[in-house]
Amino acid sequence: MSSSAAITRVSLPNHVRGGFVKLADFKIEQVAPPSKDQLADNQVILRPIYYSIDPYQRGRIAGVKGSFIESYSEGNAITNILVATVVASASADYQEGDVVIDNDGKWETEYVTEACAISKAPTQYSAEPKDHVGVLGMAAFSAYVGATVLAKPKAGETILVSSASGGVGQMVVQLAKARGLRVIGVAGSDDKVEYVKSIGADVAFNYKTCGNYLEAIKVAAPEGIDIWFDNVGGEFLDAALAHINTHARIIICGAITQYNLSSPDERYGIKCLTSVLIKKASIHGFIIDEYYDTPTHVAFYEEVSQLYRAGKITYRLSETDGLESAPQAFLDLFTGKNFGRSIVKV
Template sequence: MSASTITRVLLNNYVPSGSAKISDFQIVQAPAPTKEQLKENEVILRPLYLSVDPYQRNRLSGAKESYIPMYQKGQPISNSLVATKGQPISNSLVATVIASTSGEFQEGDLVIDGGGKWETEYVARAGAIKKAPVYPGINPRDYVGVLGMPSFTAYVGMTVVAEPKAGETILVSSASGAVGQMVVQLAKARGLRVVGVAGSDDKIEYLKSIGADAAFNYKTCGSLEDAIKRAAPEGIDIYFDCVGGELLDAALANINEFARIVVCGAITQYNLSSGEEGYGVKNTLNILIKSAKMQGFTIGGYFGTKIQGEFIEHVSKLYDEGKIKYRMSETVGLENGAQAILDLFEGKNVGKSVIKA
């Protein structure tokens, strides 16, 4: 049975620049949907786990000219991102079906919704969700964790963009985060020497526990350029960039000939108060001098393709065998979801940030 009321997380204010505040969100109660209200081929979902990711910062901005559609002010947070092939670009949440008018879904089915809403219960079209596949050793939380969008991003960045070769050295920024921790382990599995960068001693120890050959705390290391040289005295062949800014500059100063710079994110630049505060990268000439390649990518176009199936098969097997670890920071209660977003941009999470609804 559905609850009599549900909790919704709404966007209260757009945040075009600077850091979001808890007052930019609103938590409201609303009548719960009922099976009698369903149209044909609709379901009522009860989310179990929801994903919290850096790309959500752009969706809070209100910017209309972005590769990511903005959230709608006064409406529930919704991860309704759809790729060109019609496939959802994010395993934004995993949920249980609690009512259905679809022959495809029954009450109790575990499903993945790439366009899920931040509501404790909501109505979804049957054609917009899919049943969660069964893999050995995989539990519901893993669909927004080790098999979620950030892990897939790491897999595509490593296999398609980075072109890694055994024996090379890779530098990974935000290496203890949702993407970075997977990059570290995929790189080790391919025989690379891995240098991780993170923002606390606890995170550094975690990186060493998952196989990083060297790691340093960017907050306490002094000169970033010198810290990279100490950790990778023979230079960097691949830089997997999740942060942009000063660390990107320092990495460019340490690249080897024919290096590849994989641009996955720029989280240090997301909360700037104005464009003038943006970090001006200085060492771009090294891309020319070293015949290096710098390539950005977004994950949307890879959903629904052959490589997604390869990712799921490969990573689920390694995870079940204990050859991949995946750490998550869990926030309990959807009513605390807004704080989980703020904590992500303050670096308070270790690993993948999720909400247990």
């Protein structure tokens, strides 16, 4: 049954076009809960259990048209991936108590949605709701697609991965290691560097203290880089291009250094692109939603759930409590305060 107590709602009053988003840009309020009586056919009431907090949401906050996903609309609740329990259902496909995934669920502690917008959590791979935003969630799946499908890794090759302790990066490190690669991880603090080594990186270093990027990458990868899995873009992406080997694969997963620019004029201009020509390399950008509900998604679930159950991989979460903590958790992604995959528990 849905409750009658007020629920929490986090919305975006106004788009924030450029620069860093601030806490005051979000509105947190208590509002009346949805009522079971208002459910139309094929609607359900969901109560989120875990919210996913993701860097890509910065783009949706900007309110710019033409991206791969719609902007948030001003005044409405923020939306993103979440795992929830069905608390009331007017759909034959869902019953009270079902655990579901909503890839565009509301930052409200209870809300109404259409049954066709959700899917049952694949509990055959894990009965733990947290895993569906964690080790089996979107960031981990992105690592799988980029590092194992697009990068076509071969044992003995060298992979470099940026933001290596994060939701995507820590899975790249472990999947690459499991495929016999030499793994170099880059992260923004010494404790993150230690973590990256502890999960299998052969070499890891702190990009904030390493000095000259070109030199630091040369020392870490004297044999050159065969796969460059990039989450950050900008100057570090550029420096790594100078060290790629013949037929290198460059996987553009993210570009977090470029998400909070005040204006497009501040975009970092890549200088080492001729390396791609000289080394006959390929650059592959991707957005993970194209791979949902495909055989690749099933292969990911099977491999990663087995490795996880067998204790062969680990997955660090950066977990905060209560939907009220979601805006700060989001801001923390851009200062590196999260350590591991960022999620909010309700």
